[in-house]
Amino acid sequence: xxxxxxxxxxxxxxxxxxxxxxxxxxxxxxxxxxxxxxxxxxxxxxxxxxxxxxxxxxxxxxxxxxxxxxxxxxxxxxxxxxxxxxxxxxxxxxxxxxxxxxxxxxxxxxxxxxxxxxxxxxxxxxxxxxxxxxxxxxxxxxxxxxxxxxxxxxxxxxxxxxxxxxxxxxxxxxxxxxxxxxxxxxxxxxxxxxxxxxxxxxxxxxxxxxxxxxxxxxxxxxxxxxxxxxxxxxxxxxxxxxxxxxxxxxxxxxxxxxxxxxxxxxxxxxxxxxxxxxxxxxxxxxxxxxxxxxxxxxxxxxxxxxxxxxxxxxxxxxxxxxxxxxxxxxxxxxxxxxxxxxxxxxxxxxxxxxxxxxxxxxxxxxxxxxxxxxxxxxxxxxxxxxxxxxxxxxxxxxxxxxxxxxxxxxxxxxxxxxxxxxxxxxxxxxxxxxxxxxxxxxxxxxxxxxxxxxxxxxxxxxxxxxxxxxxxxxxxxxxxxxxxxxxxxxxxxxxxxxxxxxxxxxxxxxxxxxxxxxxxxxxxxx
Numbered sequence: 001x002x003x004x005x006x007x008x009x010x011x012x013x014x015x016x017x018x019x020x021x022x023x024x025x026x027x028x029x030x031x032x033x034x035x036x037x038x039x040x041x042x043x044x045x046x047x048x049x050x051x052x053x054x055x056x057x058x059x060x061x062x063x064x065x066x067x068x069x070x071x072x073x074x075x076x077x078x079x080x081x082x083x084x085x086x087x088x089x090x091x092x093x094x095x096x097x098x099x100x101x102x103x104x105x106x107x108x109x110x111x112x113x114x115x116x117x118x119x120x121x122x123x124x125x126x127x128x129x130x131x132x133x134x135x136x137x138x139x140x141x142x143x144x145x146x147x148x149x150x151x152x153x154x155x156x157x158x159x160x161x162x163x164x165x166x167x168x169x170x171x172x173x174x175x176x177x178x179x180x181x182x183x184x185x186x187x188x189x190x191x192x193x194x195x196x197x198x199x200x201x202x203x204x205x206x207x208x209x210x211x212x213x214x215x216x217x218x219x220x221x222x223x224x225x226x227x228x229x230x231x232x233x234x235x236x237x238x239x240x241x242x243x244x245x246x247x248x249x250x251x252x253x254x255x256x257x258x259x260x261x262x263x264x265x266x267x268x269x270x271x272x273x274x275x276x277x278x279x280x281x282x283x284x285x286x287x288x289x290x291x292x293x294x295x296x297x298x299x300x301x302x303x304x305x306x307x308x309x310x311x312x313x314x315x316x317x318x319x320x321x322x323x324x325x326x327x328x329x330x331x332x333x334x335x336x337x338x339x340x341x342x343x344x345x346x347x348x349x350x351x352x353x354x355x356x357x358x359x360x361x362x363x364x365x366x367x368x369x370x371x372x373x374x375x376x377x378x379x380x381x382x383x384x385x386x387x388x389x390x391x392x393x394x395x396x397x398x399x400x401x402x403x404x405x406x407x408x409x410x411x412x413x414x415x416x417x418x419x420x421x422x423x424x425x426x427x428x429x430x431x432x433x434x435x436x437x438x439x440x441x442x443x444x445x446x447x448x449x450x451x452x453x454x455x456x457x458x459x460x461x462x463x464x465x466x467x468x469x470x471x472x473x474x475x476x477x478x479x480x481x482x483x484x485x486x487x488x489x490x491x492x493x494x495x496x497x498x499x500x501x502x503x504x505x506x507x508x509x510x511x512x513x514x515x516x517x518x519x520x521x522x523x524x525x526x
Contacts, residue, residue: 205231213245240333450477
């Protein structure tokens with residue numbers, strides 16, 4: 001029985017925590033598969049492993065999502081797959097009180113809101129003493145929590161010695177914190193520090209850019225490098241200077257970069273010509289490790305060199321990435337927070353109140369849960385929005401989302417702070433937006449952007465509504481403003497020409513009093 005050891009899987013980062021976990025999981029899965037699939041007298045060698053009761057093995061075998069490789073080749077058979085379950089996108093709120101007592105009170109307050117995760121922002125606590133205070137804070141949490149100690153150079157408040165900060169995060173992991181958030185720039189020092197990070201503590205490697213959103217290729221490369229550095233969960237936050245930046249950030253969730261994370265394990269049990277020859281498994285595997293396993297299998301089992309086997313190993317097995325948190329900061333990037341569940345993010349952040357937001361553009365817990373129906377969002381949820389500048393004051397999300405819930409429609413309506421309408425339409429053309437309300441200053445631009453328009457909109461030269469056409473021809477533009485205007489005039493005229501004239505004259509002579517015509521228009525718009 002041959003043991004598949006870490007030295008046999010050398011890669012440029014073979015000593016990283018993630019790659020050590022890969023080896024543990026490989027051995028555990030190989031051991032499990034060989035026990036269940038090997039015939040009483042196998043004609044070829046099989047791989048097994050020692051120490052399968054280790055924490056790493058237990059963790060890998062208990063993950064909620066498992067993807068089994070499939071192949072249609074006649075000489076290759078794979079084990080049937082288990083039904084996979086979609087990972088729920090979590091709501092996390094940050095605890096940011098300035099004193100220990102207030103911090104503990106805020107933990108209790110946040111725990112009662114129905115959020116899924118708390119973030120303990122230790123850098124907000126004045127006179128924080130890790131050896132004295134850390135365990136007290138952790139013990140106060142009745143739900144999963146993230147321990148974050150953000151330095152000033154990454155947008156936080158901590159300005160002390162770096163070794164002490166990283167040691168505090170390592171101590172939190174050693175004491176059983178479910179998550180610790182470590183800045184990607186400090187990850188090498190964090191993992192190199194004294195004490196091995198328990199695999200029961202999930203490491204979020206985070207990267208923040210408070211100035212801009214880099215191109216999509218750069219963000220994807222950064223995500224891959226963060227997984228290689230040891231991230232269980234990748235967190236990337238950038239500043240959205242235009243709403244098109246939100247589309248770039250959401251691409252991280254649409255096409256998650258890197259090898260499968262801790263929550264996604266792939267296994268291929270290969271039977272060649274009807275007899276068990278080898279069991280090969282993969283978990284969290286990067287390109288270098290995958291190549292090493294392919295070479296090892298090929299040299300040990302020449303029959304596995306056939307193209308069908310390589311197709312199973314290189315294409316079907318490594319098919320998805322690990323958990324990702326992708327956020328675009330600022331009002332122009334707010335939809336990345338509001339729609340994280342729709343796009344498959346690991347979690348999103350929401351504030352206890354507007355005044356306690358820990359990052360620009362962060363919605364409140366109540367807004368996320370109630371107004372935007374976060375728990376009901378999924379991949380099939382249809383998108384709608386109001387485009388304008390400004391747009392934060394609009395009541396359209398409240399009106400439409402309430403109507404959607406009443407009708408049982410799987411849709412969500414969001415505010416869209418748009419500076420350049422054609423650029424927005426181009427950036428989001430492949431997304432699930434089914435229609436838009438359009439307000440100032442974009443109604444003429446919407447008329448030009450529409451693939452087709454109704455005759456009235458053409459006569460007016462402006463559109464306040466865009467609806468995606470089912471034939472794939474694009475968006476059709478409409479104008480409903482004129483209906484509101486005419487209806488208001490008709491209501492005034494119906495009251496009687498003399499009364500209307502008197503009311504108009506009176507309102508004109510009284511400073512600050514709107515005319516009935518203005519009132520009617522406002523009611524119609526509402």
